[in-house]
Amino acid sequence: MTVIVDRPHAAARPIAPLGDVVGAGQNVFTAAGPARYANLDYAASAPALTEVADGLNSALSQYASVHRGAGALSQVTTARYESARETVRRFVGGRADDTVVFTRNTTDAINLAAHALPGDVVVLDIEHHANLLPWQRTGRARIVLAAATFEETAEALEAELAVSPAALLAVTGASNVTGEVLPLRRLSALAHRHGARILVDAAQLVAHRPINLAGYGIDYLVFSGHKVYAPFGAGVLIGRPDWLDAAQPYLAGGGATARVDADGQTAWHTGAARHEAGSPNVLGAVSIAAALDAVKGTGFELIGYHERDLLTRLDEGLDRLPGVRRLHVFDDLADRVGIAAFTVDGHAPRAVAEYLNDRHGIGVRDGKFCAHPLLARLGHPEGAVRVSFGLGTGSGDIDRLISALAELVGA
Structure with a gap:
């Protein structure tokens, strides 16, 4: 059984994907040339496992x-x-x-x-x-x-x-x-x-x-x-x-x-x-x-560790960036699956998503996520940006996202 206290902090070590997904090595064109696609849009449609x-x-x-x-x-x-x-x-x-x-x-x-x-x-x-x-x-x-x-x-x-x-x-x-x-x-x-x-x-x-x-x-x-x-x-x-x-x-x-x-x-x-x-x-x-x-x-215990470590890495990275604000529905629920939504001060959600795709080859979701009443309740009727991941995600994908957002906000 895995002993949690012996696990290094998520931000201090590489985290490998847990599963092989179809298209994992797909390259896309960016403003800087070809780049491996970082799929951070699993909540919309997860890629098929091999x-x-x-x-x-x-x-x-x-x-x-x-x-x-x-x-x-x-x-x-x-x-x-x-x-x-x-x-x-x-x-x-x-x-x-x-x-x-x-x-x-x-x-x-x-x-x-x-x-x-x-x-x-x-x-x-x-x-x-x-x-x-x-x-x-x-x-x-x-x-x-x-x-x-x-x-x-x-x-x-x-x-x-x-x-x-x-x-x-x-x-x-x-x-x-x-x-x-x-x-x-x-x-x-x-x-x-x-x-x-x-x-x-x-x-x-x-x-x-x-x-x-x-x-x-x-x-x-x-x-x-x-x-x-x-x-x-x-x-x-x-x-x-x-x-x-x-x-x-x-x-x-x-x-x-x-x-x-x-x-x-x-x-x-x-x-x-x-x-x-x-x-x-x-x-x-x-x-x-x-x-x-x-x-x-794969096993839900291992999946849970994988997602928790990636979420920790993601949350800490987003929280370090000026003007980036994570969304939550309830103040008293801590448990989450591999999803995070956020806004960036001074940047429309679509502009952030296009920037991540066009310049860095990172796929995220933007908009209201077919949850218009919730986004309005959270004070963002214009929408937000959503990052989501799964078995095919590794720490390199999260690090690329944080680095790209840091470039966007000038951090």
Whole structure:
């Protein structure tokens, strides 16, 4: 077991990447000539791990239709697709009867959950639009304004759930803007105490922290493959089956039906098939499973050490720079995944991002990160700059960023 006290300070030693990602040696053109690209935009789409690419190529050579085919390759492909569901279930600690539905992405998964929602939903204003707009469209969303601290925010959620029954509390697992990790066990207990279920948007969490649906008491969980080192537009909704079985099929079409008559009498499947009409993104699902296996093989203890050391290096570097100000949602939450957002005095976020790319070959994100209410609440309605990293990041990438920003601000 690693002994933390024996680890040198993060700023005093090199930190190597933990995983091999496709395109790690990619060169891009800058004002100073070709440079190795430093990808610090993992929160938008993480690059594919080489293990995932290898698994994809293996599956592609035997790719065929799923489920109703009698041919050998159809059976192989079906087995891979259904096995991917079980990989997801095991990875997030799902219950034996949880339904695992493959979707296009997190947004699609939450829209499916909203489609199946039987009552009101309580949601915070700090959410990514994917965990806000689908609920608002139902007309049954009750938005709670976050406070300066999580403690105050939890009290506001408690009061809202106490004043009137709600079917669901929908929360993020980790902020896509600042990386702050919310206490999910506590939120789950809070929801259940008032007779509500809880849905967790884990898009920014699954690649960074272990999750256990059964252990945490989470009823529904959603995430995207492209946030966890898998290519393609594919995502997951996993959770309790009753609401999903009671809802009308998300899409009408082949695969969702047990029987169709010419007179319009249709018998629909229950389970995942009910909401997966049409040909599914088999390779996307297989890639998600390969990515989850790779993350599990690396181990969350090692991932945690790696991210903590890089975050320490990043935070200390940003805090040394005049005019650079880091953002945070809550004053009392310290745990973060590998994300940091900041502003630079006198420089628009887009200008900072373009400078980093054009002069130094560093890719970051700028704007409002599909979280407009949160950025407005933080006093930055024009947006900010976001740095995010993962298994393919080393200390050299962080040092390049700090050096480039120091040049920008004249430090």
